[in-house]
Amino acid sequence: MLNIGCHLSVSKGYKVMGEEALKIGANTFQFFTRNPRGSKAKEIDSNDVKALLELAKENKFATILAHAPYTLNACSADEGTRKFAVNVMADDLNRMEYMPNNFYNFHPGNHIKQGAQKGIEYIINMLDTVLKPEQTTTVLLETMSGKGTEVGKTFEELKRILDGVTLSDKMGVCLDTCHIYDAGYDIVNDLDGVIERFDRIIGIDKLCAIHLNDSKNPFESHKDRHEKIGEGSMGKGVFIKIINHPKLRHLPFFLETPIDLAGHAQEIKFLREGYIEK
Known part of the structure; x- marks a missing residue:
């Protein structure tokens, strides 16, 4: 089965996100x-989350993906910004335990001319601070x-x-097709080669x-549109x-993709029609 969804707004509530996913032919979704x-952050309504989990189980949803805010920059040159990143991610991971065994994705951040190695050190420090052995969430x-100076x-x-x-066992990767194509990984002409390199x-x-x-820009443009x-x-x-x-x-x-729910429904329809069941 193809496990496919799109980005939905949590402002309407957790159960509503699940219902919207079903309406457009999705069996998972992402949310900020x-x-x-x-x-x-919107206050957690445990009953609303419970209703979503029941809906997801009933409809055999795949793993749901939560996305950290863009303002989270763990490798900033500014100490206050780094502390903000620690506090936000720690709070988010606590909140994610209301819906256990799902994913939490974040952008590694911008090192702001400190160099990638320094940025990586800061990111590792943040993750070592917030990750807990008992958490069920996998951080991506x-x-x-x-x-720019993206890590x-x-x-x-x-x-x-x-x-x-x-706690590397609590970690994984979310691959963005637009991002890696723009970064110089030619998944259009050499998908097998890129996957082999990742492996x-x-x-x-x-x-x-x-x-x-998809990408608005040409291959290896180092953009993000x-x-x-x-x-x-x-x-x-x-x-x-x-x-x-x-x-x-x-x-x-x-x-x-930059499109409304009706547009996502058409994209999901196209992808489902192109998926070969085995």
Whole structure:
């Protein structure tokens, strides 16, 4: 079965997100844990979360993906910003235990001219502070496009973070198709080669989720502008290859394309029609 969803708004409530997913043919979804451009988080309604979990179980949902706010920068040159990142992620991981055994994804951050190695050290320090042995949530590093001073633009940088974290068994990777294409991994013409490289450097067992996004920019542009499936520089064909790839097809896929729910429904329909059941 193809496990596919899109980004939904938690402001309407947890159960509503599950209902919206079902209406567009999805069997999972992604949501921001709090204001993506700020710090405010909606108070947890345990009954609402319970209703979502019941709905998800009844409809055999795949793993759900929570996304940290964009304001979380664990490797900032500013100490206050780094403390904010620690506090936000610690709070988010506590909140995620209301819906156990799901994923929490974050952008590694921008080192702001300190150098990637210093940025990686800060990220590891944050993760060692917030990760707990008893947590059920798997924390995912997102692959980045290499815009500005982003950390995580190469598999090697992600590997250094994963290797440095004490509780590495609580960690994984979310691969963003737009980001890695923009970063210089040619998944359009050499998908097998890119997946083999990921497996050799990081380990395919660490790949937990995929963001399915086309790119508004050409290959290796080091930008980060998502496009609707098949309307960017990557084309429709690669997405059918990705969802059917033997090392990827079992993963949950999440659309972050710039489109409304009706548009996501059409993208999901296209992907389901292109998925080969085995």
